[in-house]
Amino acid sequence: MADESAWFKSSYSNDTGGSCVEIxxxxxxxxxxxxxxxxxxxxVLPVGSWSHFIRAVTIGEFGN
Incomplete structure (x- = not known):
């Protein structure tokens, strides 16, 4: 899919196994x-869909 060097961890990921997401x-x-x-x-998402998701999360569009 992508070279290993293309992947980076979310700033919310940690080394203890919690919330480990790479993009x-x-x-x-x-x-x-x-x-x-x-x-x-x-x-895999189109860039536009990813941007919409990030925007929605940032403004709190998704409820708890």
Missing amino acids: ADLNGKVGIRDSKDPHGPAF
């Missing part, structure tokens, strides 16, 4: 994977 730029798409399983499945 990669996939030329117009965004790859999202679990850093604990780097060779497992990845979720």
Whole structure:
């Protein structure tokens, strides 16, 4: 999918196994994977959908 160097961890991830998310730029798409399983499945979104998701989370559009 992407070279290992393309993936970076979320700033909210930590080394104790909690919230381990990695993101990669996939030329117009965004790859999202679990850093604990780097060779497992990845979720892929168009950049626009990823941007909309981040915007919605940032403004609190998703309820608890």
